[in-house]
Amino acid sequence: MAPIYGWCTEGFDTADLQEARALLDELSWRGSRALVSRPFLDYAQEEPKGGDVIMEASLLDDMIDALTAEGGIDAKTVQTEALRLYLNTHPIMKLDGAISLWRQGRISLAKAAEIAGLTVPELKEVLAVRGMIRETEGKSRTEMDAKLHETLP
């Protein structure tokens, strides 16, 4: 609408153009505010959406600070719960995370499978498809024979 308004050279005192000017001003104001806080504007101008408003990271931090200060909620708990919810809705990322923890030696393969919501045989197939070849320890014959002598008399 702004380019069309710009074509006008006269008639600015007519009701139509005054209404157009008012609308452009309103949209311009909304636009400039949206750069700062679009979620707030969405919330203020529209019907509540039930929590699907996208918030900037700075506002999320502010909200966590506010909840910590006034709501008695531990910020770490909020962040952990948010990450848990996020991973639960992104199963591939959860699988990637579980595999990474296993590859770093921080959890067992069975635990990785549990986290990913798979069975161990399924996870082994996933690793194979991704070209991840597992390796045994590579013990010496002496080590193995000593262990067998001890455990299988």
Added chain:
Amino acid sequence: MTAVIADTDILSTFGKIDRLDLLQRLFDSVYIAPAVSRELMRAEGVGFAWVATVKRTVTLLPLSEDEHREAERLASLYPQLGSGEIESFVLAQTHHLLCLTNDRQAKMVGNTLGLSYLDLEELLRALKTRQLLTTEALANLIAQIEEYDHTRIKAKEQILSG
């Protein structure tokens, strides 16, 4: 001869190449924990046909109430392990069973708990030292495991030697 308790990984390694008979020949009894049983049933449900052979090979060992409580305690102490590993360790403690696992985390916790275990390399070496397989047959078995279980047996030469 010995009674053992196996995890899902070891059972699937031998199960998928249809060589669970080797575990039966090495040990008197092969037990599994309830959590391992549940996992195997789920695996069968999604199409792993070899689980049917596992079910004929192993015996399910239930947990008593005390063992359940001990499993909960160990699970909080060792969150890096799966529930099947935790239950297997509890049953190994109370029934004096040898654990079969190839997982490094599980082996470390097993050592901490003072449990005895055998991993895949040691199981394969036992097949050699107990003369249950010829060197050639064992080499073929290792090749099958490497191909179908996508696991490189680093101690292959050491297992086959002697």
